[in-house]
Amino acid sequence: MERLPYLKLALASIALGTIVSILMMQYDWMGDAASTAAGPIDTLMDVSIIISSFVFAIVCVALGYALVKWRVKPGDEGDGLPIHGNTKLEIVWTLIPTVIVLFLAGYSWVVLNDIEKEDPNALTVNVYSQQFAWTFGYPENGNKWSEGVLHVPVDRQIDFRMNAQDVIHSFWVPEWRIKKDNVPGITTDALITPDKVGTYQLICTELCGAGHATMRAQVVVQTQEEFDRWVKGLESEVPEDLLLTADQAIELERQIQEAEQGIDGSGVDETSAENVDQS
Amino acid sequence: MAVALRQPGWYRGALGALLGAAFGFGLVVALRAISGLDIFQTEQTGYPHVVVPLITTPFGFLFGFGAFDYWFRWAAGKPTIPDDHANHGATRWQDYFKFNTDHKVIGIQYVVTTLIFFLIGGALALLIRAELAQPGTQVVDPNVYNGLFSTHAVVMIFLFIIPMFAGLANYVLPLMIGAPDMAFPRLNALSFWMLPIAGIIFLSSFLAPGGAFDAGWTGYAPLSTGAPLGQSFFNIGVQFAGASSIATALNFLVTIITMRAPGMNLWRMPLLVWANLATSLLVVGATPFVAGAQFMVLFDRVLGMNFFQFLEGGDVLSYQHIFWFYSHPAVYIMILPGFGIVSEIISTHARKPVFGYRLMALALIGIVVLSYSVWAHHMFVAGMFDWLRVPIMITTLLIAVPTGIKIFSWLGTLFYGKIHTYSTAMLFSLGFIVTFTVGGISGVMLGMVPLDIHVSDTYFIVAHIHFVLFGGSVFTIFAGIYHWFPKMTGRMYDEKLGRVHFWGTMVGTWGTFIPQHWIGLDGMPRRVADYANIYGDWNLVISVFAFILGFVQLVFFYNMIVSWRFGPKAGNNPWRANSIEWQVSSPPPVFNFDEIPRVVGGPYEFGTPGARHAIMGGEDEPELPGPKPTKVAEPA
Numbered sequence: 001m002e003r004l005p006y007l008k009l010a011l012a013s014i015a016l017g018t019i020v021s022i023l024m025m026q027y028d029w030m031g032d033a034a035s036t037a038a039g040p041i042d043t044l045m046d047v048s049i050i051i052s053s054f055v056f057a058i059v060c061v062a063l064g065y066a067l068v069k070w071r072v073k074p075g076d077e078g079d080g081l082p083i084h085g086n087t088k089l090e091i092v093w094t095l096i097p098t099v100i101v102l103f104l105a106g107y108s109w110v111v112l113n114d115i116e117k118e119d120p121n122a123l124t125v126n127v128y129s130q131q132f133a134w135t136f137g138y139p140e141n142g143n144k145w146s147e148g149v150l151h152v153p154v155d156r157q158i159d160f161r162m163n164a165q166d167v168i169h170s171f172w173v174p175e176w177r178i179k180k181d182n183v184p185g186i187t188t189d190a191l192i193t194p195d196k197v198g199t200y201q202l203i204c205t206e207l208c209g210a211g212h213a214t215m216r217a218q219v220v221v222q223t224q225e226e227f228d229r230w231v232k233g234l235e236s237e238v239p240e241d242l243l244l245t246a247d248q249a250i251e252l253e254r255q256i257q258e259a260e261q262g263i264d265g266s267g268v269d270e271t272s273a274e275n276v277d278q279s
Numbered sequence: 280m281a282v283a284l285r286q287p288g289w290y291r292g293a294l295g296a297l298l299g300a301a302f303g304f305g306l307v308v309a310l311r312a313i314s315g316l317d318i319f320q321t322e323q324t325g326y327p328h329v330v331v332p333l334i335t336t337p338f339g340f341l342f343g344f345g346a347f348d349y350w351f352r353w354a355a356g357k358p359t360i361p362d363d364h365a366n367h368g369a370t371r372w373q374d375y376f377k378f379n380t381d382h383k384v385i386g387i388q389y390v391v392t393t394l395i396f397f398l399i400g401g402a403l404a405l406l407i408r409a410e411l412a413q414p415g416t417q418v419v420d421p422n423v424y425n426g427l428f429s430t431h432a433v434v435m436i437f438l439f440i441i442p443m444f445a446g447l448a449n450y451v452l453p454l455m456i457g458a459p460d461m462a463f464p465r466l467n468a469l470s471f472w473m474l475p476i477a478g479i480i481f482l483s484s485f486l487a488p489g490g491a492f493d494a495g496w497t498g499y500a501p502l503s504t505g506a507p508l509g510q511s512f513f514n515i516g517v518q519f520a521g522a523s524s525i526a527t528a529l530n531f532l533v534t535i536i537t538m539r540a541p542g543m544n545l546w547r548m549p550l551l552v553w554a555n556l557a558t559s560l561l562v563v564g565a566t567p568f569v570a571g572a573q574f575m576v577l578f579d580r581v582l583g584m585n586f587f588q589f590l591e592g593g594d595v596l597s598y599q600h601i602f603w604f605y606s607h608p609a610v611y612i613m614i615l616p617g618f619g620i621v622s623e624i625i626s627t628h629a630r631k632p633v634f635g636y637r638l639m640a641l642a643l644i645g646i647v648v649l650s651y652s653v654w655a656h657h658m659f660v661a662g663m664f665d666w667l668r669v670p671i672m673i674t675t676l677l678i679a680v681p682t683g684i685k686i687f688s689w690l691g692t693l694f695y696g697k698i699h700t701y702s703t704a705m706l707f708s709l710g711f712i713v714t715f716t717v718g719g720i721s722g723v724m725l726g727m728v729p730l731d732i733h734v735s736d737t738y739f740i741v742a743h744i745h746f747v748l749f750g751g752s753v754f755t756i757f758a759g760i761y762h763w764f765p766k767m768t769g770r771m772y773d774e775k776l777g778r779v780h781f782w783g784t785m786v787g788t789w790g791t792f793i794p795q796h797w798i799g800l801d802g803m804p805r806r807v808a809d810y811a812n813i814y815g816d817w818n819l820v821i822s823v824f825a826f827i828l829g830f831v832q833l834v835f836f837y838n839m840i841v842s843w844r845f846g847p848k849a850g851n852n853p854w855r856a857n858s859i860e861w862q863v864s865s866p867p868p869v870f871n872f873d874e875i876p877r878v879v880g881g882p883y884e885f886g887t888p889g890a891r892h893a894i895m896g897g898e899d900e901p902e903l904p905g906p907k908p909t910k911v912a913e914p915a
Contacts, residue, residue, distance in 0.1 A: 001695065029800045030733070041729045045800075048727065052720040059686060059716045063709065066693035070629075071700060077855075080631035080696035082886035089691070090635045090684070097683040101676035101723065108727040109669055115729060167502040168595065170660065170736060174802030177733045179660045183596060184501060185589030188662035205736035205804040207495050208502060210422045213807035253590040 013061045017054035024049050034175035034196040037115040041177045119157035127162040129169035129182045132211030137238040144234035151220045153227040157193045170206035194221040287345020299339020303332030325581045330511045337476040345378045346469045368869035380464035382453050385471050389446020393439050400434035405829045412822035414815045424808035425493035432496035437520040438478045440752050444616035445527045447759045448555045454860035457540025457876045462533040470526040477520035484512035500587030500598040504579040514577040521570045528562035542878035549858050549882040554619025557643040561608045569605035603654035611650045617755025621708045627856040628705040629696030632883035635688045642681035649678045659731045675726035703777030704762035707754050714750030739799030745792045765849030769865040772842040780835045787828025857892045
């Protein structure tokens, strides 16, 4: 059995991995960035792209080398060498990937803690989603509300508190890199610190029905002064039924149903069966 | 006619279906009358007059078709009709349309049926790509579009990939382990016949008022609980496809555990057998969860229960937990059998033992164990408890380790081999290694929570699932079909057309799914009929490649159909493989073996002079210790 040219194979893998990494780094995959979370997330992406490039290069070099070197000559009916394995090699290719993925997991954990750090000075904004529109409430500004347009101040952490009225929707501004589902019955949150003034688009990313593709809202990031002026100019307040907690909404729904069905809660009305049918 | 209606078969099956429909409809009418409800009023989403017959009609058909005759006689204490094997084996094409109990016939029934569903699912995909070729709405309106991608996914997952693997294993596995058939041949036939039923239910949802189910193949509540009638077709179709899957998995488990030929201990099982053992463990454990989730949605819809309706006190997120507790293991159900197929093919065509055979088998079991602990990585942004994210991220990333072991071991198998690349099966196996590596890499990225937060529900996900399901599972399916085609049909396919198919599929796959990563990272969400103009160019490119990919598949179908009829005779062992299925004739005799073979060595003993995997009955007995092979009773 001739020895494998380990050095050559390693060098070829490193060369190919480097070329692929350099090519991959030429393009800004994630597009524009406009929040403090974007930096760490994009760096994490770059690191994983580079590691992936080398993994991919190793597979390609090994496959290419084997095909060039051991492709059978025409007419050769013989068998390959009866090698059943190599315990040392198998331990190596179990341990090294384990180390790599544990490194990536640890690094991701650090990034996750970093982007979810709470700021006591955060501004709370309520997000209300329904088929197929977004509305926003500003509880720190007299519960003023804005339909279809989200304004937030720049360089201040926003604590988005999200509620869905009908089905699940998902809140995503690609430039902010953060996404969170809006789930009926519970309030979900996301902490985002926009760091670039500009106009962006809020996209619904959870399938929510026929209008899903068009469920968008405009996002305006502006200075604190401009934001204050804008929020003062808002006229209407958040409708009361949107302010109900989930438990209150469930209780209200129960009362409505009871009223419709004529059930007083203690006994069953004789006519209830038909009424259920009509409801 | 009267005789035909008493005999199991299509006439009695049609009658049974009619009676089943009438029974279901009558049951609803009677129950409504008894409870004092309007007999014919239909609730907005409930439609019990449709939903209940949708369940009873298939059962009526199966009774009529003869699926339960033997069991009923047995259960009723009547003398069972001595099995004359009339329903076993195929001598004419009509035998493939019977309730046939021969695992080889059932295998071919599965493969052909699922390939038809592959065509249908592919046509749906091309409709999707036609709509997405340009921004705006041109081909279908958004409602129809939502139905298209939902049925595309459901057909491909439940009616093509999962049952195709069951079909290939059905044919090959009993031969491979030296068994005369599966452990439960009647259950096996029942499993198959539930599959076209599921298919008809899924596809007929296009005829339902409100259109086909359109909440995605994931059918998230509460979108699904409030959806039009078509969603109930999904809920019920999944029950039949799922029951089919579970029964087959049980059958494989019992077959593998109890019916191996003498001498075949665990470490002499071919890796395809290991892979199906692993897959079956996943199916019996996980598939009941998807069935349960869909029953809960159905009950919410039809019976007014409140599992997932938050205004009634239901819990929306619990649907996703139950659904993904099946549906993540399901992606391994869709790839592990492929791992087995690729191991067989690479070893045979490199003329070398599989590198690290035992670690390969243990990696499969490792994937099974880990895959039960990663479901919530589909829910990193779903609003579930935050603390669950990091543990799930770690298990998710760790699953890359056994998968990596498999990739490296296949590469190790090639080293110092004598690699034959003339076979299309080998080309697809090698292509699989490269494409699947890309899918695995994007999978690791998706497992990392901060990256997942950005890319979940974007085209990056679409790219990833298609790289692992098309570049992974479907490549291995093609490899498996090409590899065992000579065994199944006794004829050779055309390698030239095979190469056209391989290279066209390779180019089509990369051209279609690589750019989807890019537009996903850049901000294009998935499941949208319309999108921002900046993604127009890439979507046009994707659509062009998708159509190339689609039309190249016609070469495959042409090759298969023509070769089956006119191909040159293949001989028993065209690949000079070692495993037992290649030591019998092509196609094998009705009961597989005159004498059960005796296994005397590992399955991949290439390159060791004189080493044998199995000694077939009727061969001159070499001097070997151990008991004589047992003789199987001749069929009457």
